[in-house]
Amino acid sequence: MTNQQRPLKQYEWVMNDLKERMLDGRLAPGDRLASVVDLAAQYNVGRSTIREALSALKAMGLLNIKQGGGTFVKAVPPEAAPVHPMQRYDDLWEGRAASLRHLLEVRRVLETGCAALAALHRTEEDLAVLEKLLEEMENSDDEHFIEQADVKFHQQIAAATRNPLLLELMESLSSRLHENMKDMRALWFYAERSSAERLLQEHIRICEAISKQDAREASARMDLHISKVEQVLSENKAGDHHLRMT
Template identity: 30%
Template sequence: MVLTLVRYIREKGMKPGDKLPSIRTFATELGVSQSQVRSGCLRAAAMGVLKIVPRSGCYLADVTLSGIIGPFTLLFEAMYMNVQPPLIDLYELKTTLERGIAKRVAVIRTIEDLAELKRLLDAMETATEHAEMVRLDELFHEKLASSTRNPLFFSLMQVIHSMLRQSRLSYKDFVSEFPQSRKDHRALYEALRDQDALKAGDIAEQHSNRRKLLLVKNY
């Protein structure tokens, strides 16, 4: 119902501060029950999309980009709350994102970005526990995402990692294949350092595709 409300708001071109129709009017217009509308409004208010004023009604909140990232990720995760996340779909999304992320970071990365990536690479060299390897791998890719200066990239990467984590922790060959991952990460780091956007994009895509094929095959 929340998505229906958001779609309605967008289609009507509503702006922050605009009042939504009454629950009865809304239910009639959308062809749903009043209880569904009421529940949707309460959830939207909890997510910061709407503001409910007692004895007055529901108003569209002044939502900024930073303010919608949390609700956006929650909605994304909720899609697969009761089902096994589709590994192939997730990795196809991850591969597409990471190629674009790598190309962008190669152009705008800072010395500080490179230093943090290098610190994570060095930590990977001494990691011996499966869970620690997964954690460092996630941190490396999330650092890449945050280096784009686009919070949606970072948010999406966190969601993808959350949904892939259990399969990666259950994958018995993750440890034995980690040296190849470290090698890929080093090559990507060097391309970013040299500001070679095309090479960085290619390495990121190949790395993600390799993980996809191995995980899907063995999970």
């Protein structure tokens, strides 16, 4: 899937691409979709992304998913006919970009301070947990599992501050953090034109600064980690803010 535009979230891009295929007749009622494994390879995304897209299409009444029997296209109801496709992408982006920007501002204020305090107060047990999460992020090929490990990594940094109020604040953002992590990872890959390896290295550098008990460096590394996504958001202007599959 090369040079096709998609909104920020991967499953939305897959969902809309499949929907377009149904609307223009490339996928006809009764057609059986490829397996989740084959679709994941076709779209170059994880299996969990494909499952999210299929579940959304099923909720729209466009797919019939038979347990153990495959996924089949249903007749497209008239109300599913789209407005101009680019308008749909623009609407999706504008709402998500504003929400992402606001949460990134909160994360910068909260997490740079958490990183600094964690460097001062962390224990060997904290480091062991952080290193285990980094290992899980490095060795897993399940993007949903990696995103969960990413959230836990940032929450463990808050726990290492030994300030229960900071941990409570991070945990209160847990569900929003999970969605934000998906967006951050997608934007990071776009900005770096690279793989998950560079993103993993950023986490490793944060952990190393905390391990060395260098509060200033830990805060700076966290700030850099968050700033990159803010930079990509600000650089993507109207009409040119869609990420591309490579």
